Amino acid sequence: MTVTLKPVDAVLVGFGWTGAIMGQQLCDEGLSVVALERGPWRDTAADFATGFAQDELRYMWRHHLFQNVSYDTLTIRNNTSQQALPMRHLGSFLLGTGVGSGGVHWNGQIWRFLPSDFLTKSHNQQRYGRNAVTDYDLTVQDWGVTYDELEPHYDTFDKLCGTSGKAGNLRGQIQPGGNPFEGPRSNEYPTPAMAQTYAPTLFGQAAASLGRHPFPHPTGNLSQPYVNPLGAQLGECTYCGFCEKFGCGNYSKASPQTTVLPYLMAKPNFTLKTECEVLKVELTADRKRATGVTYVDSAGQEYFQPAEMVILSAYILQNVRLLLLSGIGEPYDPSTGKGQVGRNYAYQTMSSVNVFFDDKILNPFIGAGALATVIDDFNGDNFDHSGLGFIGGAYVAGMVTGGRPIEMIYTPQGTPAWGLEWKHAAARNYLRSFSISVHGSCMSHRGNYLDLDPTYRDTFGRPMLRMTFDFTDNEHKMSDYLTDRAAEVAKAMNPREIKLNRRTGSWSVVPYQTTHNTGGAIMGDNPGNSVVNKYLQVWGVPNVFSMGAGAFPQNAGYNPTGTVAALTYHAAAAIKSQYLKAPGALVQA
Amino acid sequence: MAGTAGAAVAAARHDGMLGGPPQTFTGAVPWQEGAADAPPGVSGTDFIFFTSAERAFIEAAVDRLIPPDPVGPGAVEAGVPFFLDHQLAGQFGQGQHYFLAGPWSKGTPQQGYQSRFSPAQLYRAAIPAIEKYVAATFNGAAFSKLAAADQDKVLKGLESGAINLDGGVDSATFFAMLLQNTREGYLSDPIYGGNKDMAAWKMIGFPGAHYDYKEWVTRHGERVPYPPVGFKGRPGWTER
Ligand SMILES: Cc1cc2nc3c(=O)[nH]c(=O)nc-3n(C[C@H](O)[C@H](O)[C@H](O)COP(=O)(O)OP(=O)(O)OC[C@H]3O[C@@H](n4cnc5c(N)ncnc54)[C@H](O)[C@@H]3O)c2cc1C
Ligand code: SF4
Numbered sequence: 001m002t003v004t005l006k007p008v009d010a011v012l013v014g015f016g017w018t019g020a021i022m023g024q025q026l027c028d029e030g031l032s033v034v035a036l037e038r039g040p041w042r043d044t045a046a047d048f049a050t051g052f053a054q055d056e057l058r059y060m061w062r063h064h065l066f067q068n069v070s071y072d073t074l075t076i077r078n079n080t081s082q083q084a085l086p087m088r089h090l091g092s093f094l095l096g097t098g099v100g101s102g103g104v105h106w107n108g109q110i111w112r113f114l115p116s117d118f119l120t121k122s123h124n125q126q127r128y129g130r131n132a133v134t135d136y137d138l139t140v141q142d143w144g145v146t147y148d149e150l151e152p153h154y155d156t157f158d159k160l161c162g163t164s165g166k167a168g169n170l171r172g173q174i175q176p177g178g179n180p181f182e183g184p185r186s187n188e189y190p191t192p193a194m195a196q197t198y199a200p201t202l203f204g205q206a207a208a209s210l211g212r213h214p215f216p217h218p219t220g221n222l223s224q225p226y227v228n229p230l231g232a233q234l235g236e237c238t239y240c241g242f243c244e245k246f247g248c249g250n251y252s253k254a255s256p257q258t259t260v261l262p263y264l265m266a267k268p269n270f271t272l273k274t275e276c277e278v279l280k281v282e283l284t285a286d287r288k289r290a291t292g293v294t295y296v297d298s299a300g301q302e303y304f305q306p307a308e309m310v311i312l313s314a315y316i317l318q319n320v321r322l323l324l325l326s327g328i329g330e331p332y333d334p335s336t337g338k339g340q341v342g343r344n345y346a347y348q349t350m351s352s353v354n355v356f357f358d359d360k361i362l363n364p365f366i367g368a369g370a371l372a373t374v375i376d377d378f379n380g381d382n383f384d385h386s387g388l389g390f391i392g393g394a395y396v397a398g399m400v401t402g403g404r405p406i407e408m409i410y411t412p413q414g415t416p417a418w419g420l421e422w423k424h425a426a427a428r429n430y431l432r433s434f435s436i437s438v439h440g441s442c443m444s445h446r447g448n449y450l451d452l453d454p455t456y457r458d459t460f461g462r463p464m465l466r467m468t469f470d471f472t473d474n475e476h477k478m479s480d481y482l483t484d485r486a487a488e489v490a491k492a493m494n495p496r497e498i499k500l501n502r503r504t505g506s507w508s509v510v511p512y513q514t515t516h517n518t519g520g521a522i523m524g525d526n527p528g529n530s531v532v533n534k535y536l537q538v539w540g541v542p543n544v545f546s547m548g549a550g551a552f553p554q555n556a557g558y559n560p561t562g563t564v565a566a567l568t569y570h571a572a573a574a575i576k577s578q579y580l581k582a583p584g585a586l587v588q589a
Numbered sequence: 590m591a592g593t594a595g596a597a598v599a600a601a602r603h604d605g606m607l608g609g610p611p612q613t614f615t616g617a618v619p620w621q622e623g624a625a626d627a628p629p630g631v632s633g634t635d636f637i638f639f640t641s642a643e644r645a646f647i648e649a650a651v652d653r654l655i656p657p658d659p660v661g662p663g664a665v666e667a668g669v670p671f672f673l674d675h676q677l678a679g680q681f682g683q684g685q686h687y688f689l690a691g692p693w694s695k696g697t698p699q700q701g702y703q704s705r706f707s708p709a710q711l712y713r714a715a716i717p718a719i720e721k722y723v724a725a726t727f728n729g730a731a732f733s734k735l736a737a738a739d740q741d742k743v744l745k746g747l748e749s750g751a752i753n754l755d756g757g758v759d760s761a762t763f764f765a766m767l768l769q770n771t772r773e774g775y776l777s778d779p780i781y782g783g784n785k786d787m788a789a790w791k792m793i794g795f796p797g798a799h800y801d802y803k804e805w806v807t808r809h810g811e812r813v814p815y816p817p818v819g820f821k822g823r824p825g826w827t828e829r
Contacts, residue, residue, distance in 0.1 A: 040609060046624045050800045052820060055628050057777035061769075063686045073688045078699055085696045085703055088688045198809040238801040249800065265618040275611040297611035361812050365795055366802040405776040405795050417748075418654040418768055419741070423792075427660050430793035431812075455692065508699040 002294065002302045008032045011293055011307035013278045013322065014314030016101030017561060018547035018568045020256035020264065021160075022311050024230070025572035027267045029580065034305060035270070036295050038277040039067075039098030043257060048104075048247030053240075056404045060245045065105050067095035072458040074317060074465040078506045079447060080334060084466045086456050092508065093515040094245060095315065099274065100256040102315070102515060103561075107244040107369030107401060108220030108253050110163045111558035112154050112566075114380040115147035115183045120443075120554055123381060124391045132391055136474045137446040139344055140391075140554045144525040145534040145570065147183045153569035154562060155186050161254035162226030162234050165189035165218035179215045179374070181382045194223045194237065196373055199355075199362045199434040203398020204373035206492035212375040217397060219370030220254030230263040241402025243369030253369065273297070279460060281310050281326040281544060290544045296460065308583070309543050309575075312521075316550035320450050320520035321465040328541055329531050332449050334468075340531045342450040344519040345467065346555045347507070349394070349440035349475045351483045353490045354410040354499040357432045364403030364434055372399035372437075378485050379557045380441070390477040392441035394557040396486045399437045403430065410435060413499045436486045440479050440503075441557035442518075445472045450520040470506050479503040516560050521550035523567075526589060533587040535574040536567060542585045545571055628820065630780030631675045638678040638709070639670070642731075643716045647673060649733035653740050654771045661792030662785070664771055672774030672783030673712075682709030695759070704762055708770075715763040718754035719747070779819045787817040 009031035012019045019035055026033050042048075042065075058064045067090070075084035096102035116123045120140045124132045133140050157163075167188045168178025177193075193216035196204070204214035221237040228234070237252040251258050264270055275298035282291045282304065292306035312319040323329055323341050332343035376382060379393040402408065410433040411425040453466040471479075483502050490498045524530025527539035536551055538544040547568050549560045556563075574586050612619075639647060647670050657663025664670075676682060684707030696703040704711060723732045723743060732740060746752035748768075750761035774783030776790070778798065784790065790797050797817035805813055 041612060041614065041619060043619075047626050049625055052625070052628045054798045054800060055778060055820070057773055057781055058628055061773055061777075062681060066686075068686055069688045070684065070686060071688075076700060078697070082697065083694065085694060085700045086688050086690075087700075088702045088704075089686065091701055195806045197806055201809060236803070238803050239806055240800045240802070242800075262618055265614060266616065268616050271613060271615040273611065273613050275609065298609070299611055301611075361810050363802075363805065363811075363813055365799075366805055366813075403795060405790065405793060406772055409793065418744075418771075420656050420658060423655055423658075424660055427792050430795065456690075506697075506699050509701040510699070 002304050004304045004306065007292070007306035007308070008034045009307070010309040010311060011036065011305050012311045012313050013293060014038070014101070014312070014318065015099050015256075015272060016096060016313065016315065017103040017256060017565060019311070019313035020100070020103070020260040021565060021568045022313060022547065022572055023270060024260050024264045025569070025576065027264060027270045029576050030269065032269050033271070034307070035272045036276040036278050036293070036305070037099055037272065037274050039101070039274065041274050042099045042104060042247070044247065044249060044251060048249050050249035053246055053249035054242040056242070056406050059105070060404065060407060063090055063094070065096070065098065065247060066090055067097040072464070074467055075453045075456050076467045076469075076509050078468070078470040080468060084453055084468070086464070087509050091510045092513050093517060094512065095317070095515065099261075099272070103255045104247045104257065105245050106561065107559070109370040109559040110158070110161060110218045110220050111562045112183060113147070113556045113558055113563050114181065114382070116381045117556040118143040118146050120391070127381065128385060128391070136472050138472070138474060139444045139446050141524060141529060143553055144523055144530070145567075150563070150566045150570055151183065151186060153566035153573070156569050157562060157565040158187070159190055160228055160230070160259050161220045162190045162222050162228055163218055163220060163254070164191040164194050164223040166193045166216055168215060177215060179376050180213050181376045181379065189218065191223050191226055194219055194221065194368065194371060197239070197363065197366050197371065197400055198360065199364070199400050200371065200373035200398045202360070202493050203436065203489060207373070207375050207489050209492055210488060212377045212489070214373050214375050217370050217372035217374050217399070219368070221368040221370055222252050222254070228259055230260060232259050232262050234258050237368050239366045239368050239371065241365045241367035241404065243367070244401050277460070278314070278322065279325075279462065281322060281328065283326065283328070283541070287327065288541060290541060309545070312544065312546045313548065316517050316520060316548045317450070317465055319546050319548055319550050321452070323521060323531070323546065324452050325462055328538060328544065331451055334447055334449055337446065340522070340527070340529070342520050344444035344522050344553055345448050345450045345469060346442040346444045346518045346552070347469060348514040348516040348555060349442050349471060349479050349503055350513045351438045351440070351479050351503040352501045353436040353438070353483065353486045354501065355434055355436060355490045355493060355495045356410070356412055356429055356497050356499070358496045361431050362434055363431060364400055364408065367400040367402035369401055371401065372397040375489070378482055388477070388481060390474045390481070392443055392474070392478050392557060394438045394440035394478070394482040396482065396489065397437045397439065398434070398489070400434055405430070410499070412497055436490055438479065438482045438486050439557060439559070440475070440482055442555045443472070443474050444519055444554040471503065476503065516549065516555065518549040518552040518555040518560060521546045522553045523551040524553065535586045536571040537586050539589055543583060545575070547571070628778070628780060629679070630820070631782045634671070636671065636674045638674045638682065642720070643712070644670060645731065645733040646716050646720065649740060650744065650767065651771045653737065653744055654768060655775055662788040664775055666785065667775050667789055668783045668785040669771055669774035672777070672781055673770055675782050676770065677709045677712055683707055702762065704759065705757070708766060711758065711763055711766060714756045715754065715758045718756040718758050719743070721755060722752055780821060787819055790817040
């Protein structure tokens with residue numbers, strides 16, 4: 001029997017970055033807030049202390065902190081002519097679970113999108129003509145929110161995290177040493193940029209010799225101790241090299257645990273319930289309002305939690321699935337182009353160049369999640385695309401996240417994957433090689449989308465999410481062009497040899513790429529082109545808000561979380577200043 | 590859906606597939622002293638998963654994947670078979686992080702692992718199927734008795750998927766798992782039973798479980814002189 005609980009002002013579905021930020025914002029307004037998280041409680045001392053955090057087998061390869069796909073996964077295919085099959089093992093992306101979720105085992109690469117990234121359609125059409133965006137069946141569109149509107153919220157997230165970096169554009173003034181292409185920032189980074197190890201330093205020198213504009217990667221791996229506005233204290237990063245895919249044992253990586261939870265957990269009007277999986281958002285009979293959510297806990301008991309407001313903060317894939325399972329909005333149909341929920345799913349287009357020296361010891365194990373020297377000369381529309389046949393771009397980073405030996409032994413072109421030759425190549429190159437990462441945008445396409453699988457169900461009997469996705473010609477052309485730019489820098493470093501790992505063929509679920517899934521619950525300026533308005537409020541069901549990268553109409557050439565967090569603060573500001581006074585649509589349809 | 594969802598979750602918990610009991614937190618950061626989630630290392634020297642025939646195959650195969658020579662240890666010297674044995678006997682072997690329910694179909698390479706077998710079941714089905722192929726191809730010989738060049742030929746045939754195996758085993762799927770698990774045993778922390786004496790780490794120059802490199806960040810090009818350290822300390826300190 002379903003137990004009905006005491007009503008609350010707001011229920012948060014999922015408790016990672018967006019749940020933690022929204023929880024803090026709403027609790028500060030005095031609202032009663034309950035967060036429901038399907039995974040366990042997690043903290044530094046118990047779950048990833050320095051005595052055992054640096055365990056590559058357990059965390060990376062045995063997925064100790066990641067979603068357990070044995071009871072719930074999604075199905076995948078490259079196009080509608082194929083039968084979608086379950087993702088039986090994590091690979092291409094590493095979904096989070098538990099308190100803090102991806103915010104625990106992320107790299108801490110903190111980016112802002114470019115002002116022109118928010119105007120993907122109008123900006124590119126204006127500069128390159130109408131066909132620039134309609135070629136290849138691209139379905140890109142403007143966001144309905146601008147960089148200037150988000151800037152104060154990017155700033156808030158930087159202050160929350162204590163982001164280490166060097167500004168390149170302070171209120172319109174270009175600053176030496178920073179990224180000259182970034183949008184204007186209202187403030188310098190809260191803490192100085194990290195010191196760079198040998199490989200990123202060599203990368204920066206080579207890039208500068210080619211006339212590029214290298215700068216230190218902005219990072220949530222802190223260069224010095226920091227106390228944030230919520231009173232949370234972060235320590236100095238020790239470059240342990242077990243950062244991406246691992247929790248930080250040092251309190252020096254910005255995460256919900258290190259930045260928000262000490263403050264939020266102490267609030268009497270906040271309650272967190274772990275091991276509670278939300279099954280569905282419940283609606284009124286006319287489907288114009290949510291009444292709350294139904295969830296089941298790990299003891300098998302089912303509950304109905306009534307709430308005035310439902311915040312979906314369950315990561316893009318689960319947010320979209322919950323919308324579909326709850327019958328909110330119209331599912332997208334790629335054959336007609338009708339419907340919005342699930343439309344414009346996109347990803348990240350990654351490639352790399354490995355660089356091998358004989359005469360230089362690089363010590364790759366001295367690393368951090370966002371330790372890199374970067375060039376942004378070929379990202380977004382920072383360069384002239386005339387005649388190139390694609391839109392979008394990438395940042396190119398001489399990056400050393402660590403030297404974890406199962407994952408990160410680079411061997412030269414033509415080396416077999418096993419045998420004496422492999423072993424000798426490993427012994428020769430481990431200390432003397434590193435990888436340049438090409439982190440590319442991914443435009444949205446008519447054929448790439450999310451819906452419910454007709455065949456496969458999870459342990460709870462609910463249809464799985466089905467992902468239909470492939471890289472388009474636009475992405476392949478972009479990636480090839482950018483990989484060549486990375487190779488130029490690699491060659492300018494005068495190494496013994498380099499190896500190009502181009503982005504070829506169809507998207508595969510097997511090798512890790514990024515956990516930067518986007519779209520499916522996209523934002524826009526009217527219900528005919530989007531699921532949510534610029535405040536992440538669902539069109540037609542105004543007391544449901546959908547957080548996260550699902551709101552991106554297409555993905556830019558940067559990591560998403562800076563923008564995800566800024567959108568969350570932007571939504572919270574509108575809820576606090578307008579919605580709570582007059583609960584209803586914040587934008588008229 | 591109501592009742593069945595609850596029953597399914599309770600069953601999954603019972604199988605140790607999911608985490609702990611539901612908990613409610615309010616008004617304070619929860620703090621449990623001494624509750625560290627320590628790594629699940631192994632002890633002893635006994636094999637608990639492989640039969641003797643399976644063990645003979647595994648020892649021969651992994652020593653071709655990473656052969657011994659003066660540059661560094663081979664996979665057998667490094668304890669990889671013992672590592673594999675304990676991994677397959679434990680949660681990894683049982684497929685704790687694999688979705689294994691049907692319906693099954695081969696799928697495209699891009700769709701990844703599509704076997705109905707857990708890792709332990711895959712090894713158990715693959716090894717006799719490979720031995721059957723080897724016996725039929727090499728006059729009844731076992732894989733472990735073949736010349737190294739013939740062993741390599743068989744491994745290459747598995748790797749490319751060119752060899753068809755009985756028992757519902759996809760040869761390329763098995764090879765990919767064997768190679769990955771072999772590297773894991775060779776290069777993971779010794780508490781899991783492989784990487785004996787951290788000799789593989791020594792060979793490549795990885796200092797292991799150090800957590801603080803601050804003083805080395807800007808000492809560009811210098812070799813970090815630390816000998817490798819594991820969770821249980823340096824080779825000299827470990828019980829033998
Ligand atoms: C290895 C890795 C490295 C990354 N590095 C970077 C980086 O350097 N920079 C960057 O910008 N981004 C990075 N990311 C991405 C970043 O982690 C995500 O963008 C961010 O965590 C998303 O926040 P979220 O709140 O939307 O989702 P999450 O943080 O994933 O939180 C969602 C939560 O919802 C819970 N949940 C889901 N469904 C339900 C349900 N039905 N009921 C109850 N709870 C539910 C989940 O268990 C989870 O705890 C990385 C991700 C990974 C995995
Ligand atoms: S690299 Fe720095 S921030 Fe990352 S886990 Fe290690 S100590 Fe923490």
